[in-house]
Amino acid sequence: xxxxxxxxxxxxxxxxxxxxxxxxxxxxxxxxxxxxxxxxxxxxxxxxxxxxxxxxxxxxxxxxxxxxxxxxxxxxxxxxxxxxxxxxxxxxxxxxxxxxxxxxxxxxxxxxxxxxxxxxxxxxxxxxxxxxxxxxxxxxxxxxxxxxxxxxxxxxxxxxxxxxxxxxxxxxxxxxxxxxxxxxxxxxxxxxxxxxxxx
Numbered sequence: 001x002x003x004x005x006x007x008x009x010x011x012x013x014x015x016x017x018x019x020x021x022x023x024x025x026x027x028x029x030x031x032x033x034x035x036x037x038x039x040x041x042x043x044x045x046x047x048x049x050x051x052x053x054x055x056x057x058x059x060x061x062x063x064x065x066x067x068x069x070x071x072x073x074x075x076x077x078x079x080x081x082x083x084x085x086x087x088x089x090x091x092x093x094x095x096x097x098x099x100x101x102x103x104x105x106x107x108x109x110x111x112x113x114x115x116x117x118x119x120x121x122x123x124x125x126x127x128x129x130x131x132x133x134x135x136x137x138x139x140x141x142x143x144x145x146x147x148x149x150x151x152x153x154x155x156x157x158x159x160x161x162x163x164x165x166x167x168x169x170x171x172x173x174x175x176x177x178x179x180x181x182x183x184x185x186x187x188x189x190x191x192x193x194x195x196x197x198x199x
Contacts, residue, residue, distance in 0.1 A: 001026070001066055001067065001068030001069075002026045002027065002028045002066040002067050002069075002070045003020055003025055003026065003027050003061065003067070003068070003070070003186065004028050004029075004030060004064070004067040004069070004070045004071070005017045005020065005026070005028070005029050005030065005070075005071045005072060005073060005185070006030045006031075006048075006052060006070070006071070006072045006073055006074035006093075006097060006120050007029055007030075007031065007072070007073035007074030007075065007112075008029025008030055008031040008037070008040060008045075008047060009029075009032055009036035009037050009038075009040070009047075010031070010036070010074065011032025011167070011171060011172060011174070012073045012112065012164075013029065013031065013071075013073035013074060013160070014029075014036065014171070015169065015170075015171075015188075016071055017029045017040065017075055018043075018045070018134055019047055021044075021045060022073055022199045024169060026046065026048070027045070028046045028047075028066075028067065029045055029046065029047040029052075029072070030047070030049075030050055030052070030056075030075050031039035031047060031048075031049065031074075032049065032050070032051050034049065036077045037049050045112070046063060048061045048063065049058070050063070051093075052074055052087040052092075052094075052096050052097055052098070053092050053093050054096065055096050055099070055100075056096050056097060056100040057100065057101075057103075058100075058103075058104070063089075063102075064100075065104075067104050067107055068104070068107055069103055069107055069108045069110075070097065070104055070106055070108070070109045070110065070157075071107075071112070072094065072109065072110065072111045072112060072151075073091070073112045074093060075089060075090050075093075075114075075144070075147075076088075076089035076090055076140070076143075077114070077140060077174075078140060079138055079140060080138070081139060081140075082142075086139040086140060086142070086143040087143055089143075090140070090143035090146070091142055091143050091146050091147055091148050091150070094111070094147040094150050094151060095150050098106055098151060098154050098157065099149055100188075101154070101157040102146070102154060102156060102157060104125075105156075106142070106157050107158060108157075108158045108160065109132045109154075109157040109158060109159045109160070110159075110162065111147065111148065111151040111159060111160065111161045111162070112162055112164065112176070113144050113147065113148050113162065113163045114140070114141070114144045114162075114163055115163045115165045116136075116137070116138075116141040116144060117132070117133055117136070117141050117143060117144050117145040117148065118133060118134070118138055118163070119137055119138060119165065120134040120135075120137070122139070132150065133145060145154030147159050155189070164173065
């Protein structure tokens with residue numbers, strides 16, 4: 001059986017797909033960006049092109065019928081943008097994928113969320129997963145929070161929600177380039193004299 005990795009044409013998803021394949025796991029990537037999907041295929045990866053804002057069904061590609069586990073990395077990740085775009089990419093896409101997962105009777109659904117759902121304009125220490133979430137600060141946080149609710153509301157797909165922070169590495173076009181640019185123009189400040197745990 002296969003692991004489906006969404007967002008395979010993006011930064012995190014492509015690395016997850018590569019790592020699974022390197023471990024010998026039968027991994028199937030799902031992505032939208034044609035050039036990135038073609039590059040993954042050229043490297044020997046199995047990729048399906050599909051926009052998750054549209055329903056997903058095993059009839060789209062016979063390989064989808066073999067999916068037993070899902071790692072959902074696809075998302076629109078930005079502090080700015082139109083609500084309609086965030087809803088399509090983060091809420092509708094997640095709902096469509098959860099519906100597919102239910103029909104497939106997957107044994108595990110890993111949803112990559114964001115610590116943005118916990119962000120507040122104040123210090124927060126000792127957060128736990130059972131604490132009430134603050135009011136979302138932007139469309140991204142709002143839609144990722146809604147996506148978490150969709151995933152966690154389906155116990156039959158054995159959901160896990162992860163909120164990784166500060167993802168960077170080979171091929172990063174977001175975080176590391178901004179840090180390098182900032183470091184070249186001025187010294188980087190150390191928040192709390194270097195004792196800040198996050199943000």
